[in-house]
Amino acid sequence: MGLAMPNSALNQSARQKNVANMLATLRIEKLSPSESLKPSLQAYVDGQKTTTDLLNEVKAKYVALRRG
Incomplete structure (x- = not known):
């Protein structure tokens, strides 16, 4: 399964x-x-973002x- 499990597979407690x-x-x-990541972490806990996001x-x- 890896890191990118659908949010529906995890409840808020598990995400927290x-x-x-x-x-x-x-x-x-x-x-x-970083301070800029903290809102995204909360969005993950709230089920609004996935680990892939x-x-x-x-x-x-x-x-x-990288440009070749």
Whole structure:
């Protein structure tokens, strides 16, 4: 299944736990999410975004296009 499970497969409690676990992992690595990502994380918890949506947003912001 991977990361991109449909939101209908997870209830809000499970999505909140996913975000809490991710934030804990970031803290262990002495990292934190950007302020611009926080609303997207809440949208995921609320079932308005999927993990695929979040991944695409992060890629769009931080991954430079390589032109050959």
